[in-house]
Amino acid sequence: MADTAHNNLNAKLVSRVLLGDMGTGKSSLVIRFVKGQFLEFQESTIGAAFFSQTVSVNSATVKFEIWDTAGQERYHSLAPMYYRGAAAAIIVYDITSSVFEQPSDSFAKAKKWVQELQKQGNPNMVMALAGNKCDLEDKRNVTAEEARAYADENGLFFLETSAKTAVNVNDTFYEIAKKLPRAQPTQNPAGMLLVDRPADGSRAASCCG
Numbered sequence: 001m002a003d004t005a006h007n008n009l010n011a012k013l014v015s016r017v018l019l020g021d022m023g024t025g026k027s028s029l030v031i032r033f034v035k036g037q038f039l040e041f042q043e044s045t046i047g048a049a050f051f052s053q054t055v056s057v058n059s060a061t062v063k064f065e066i067w068d069t070a071g072q073e074r075y076h077s078l079a080p081m082y083y084r085g086a087a088a089a090i091i092v093y094d095i096t097s098s099v100f101e102q103p104s105d106s107f108a109k110a111k112k113w114v115q116e117l118q119k120q121g122n123p124n125m126v127m128a129l130a131g132n133k134c135d136l137e138d139k140r141n142v143t144a145e146e147a148r149a150y151a152d153e154n155g156l157f158f159l160e161t162s163a164k165t166a167v168n169v170n171d172t173f174y175e176i177a178k179k180l181p182r183a184q185p186t187q188n189p190a191g192m193l194l195v196d197r198p199a200d201g202s203r204a205a206s207c208c209g
């Protein structure tokens, strides 16, 4: 996973956005992918955070540009700025969340994101559904079968992931890159780079490539 200036010159650009309810593990997934790290107490995202990572996929060099959006409802209206320019979206839910428990039913919220992208997103967008926290099998509330059936009906690529153990995290990012036919132009929102906790500078700044 070398991120070199040489690789960047001829890299295929893949812009993507992570969407999903708060606390589902969007930031944890991208930090696992970009930095190979996991924090038990990951701070909630404010606005959105930007990451980039250049990797080899099937002997091609691919530069991932990733917008990690904030899951809190108050930031929902910002999301179109990030998903409109994205070639791919990863919609994340937490396999342990339930309609009966707080904070929320993140699988239902994931379906709402899919509907919104189907109506308002880029029609050629590649979408993946990630059932995160699959290390918490004993707390599972959403079965893989239910999620896979939904994904199949809606043409989504589906994997269960764990940012904690790293299961399927790289695969989720790589598989989408393989599904994109050719280089996709990125249309990141001009002038918008909202990062997590800019005051401490530790999170987004250290990940931006």
Ligand SMILES: Nc1nc2c(ncn2[C@@H]2O[C@H](COP(=O)(O)OP(=O)(O)OP(=O)(O)O)[C@@H](O)[C@H]2O)c(=O)[nH]1
Binding pocket: 020, 021, 022, 023, 024, 025, 026, 027, 028, 029, 039, 040, 041, 042, 043, 044, 045, 046, 069, 070, 071, 072, 132, 133, 134, 135, 136, 161, 162, 163, 164, 165
């Ligand atoms: N056990 C387990 N915990 C996880 C996993 N992924 C994330 N977490 C934990 O879940 C909490 C929320 O993770 P975040 O990555 O901040 O979630 P988010 O979706 O980015 O949340 P917002 O920024 O509020 O939208 C943190 O305490 C993480 O440590 C996972 O795969 N397994």
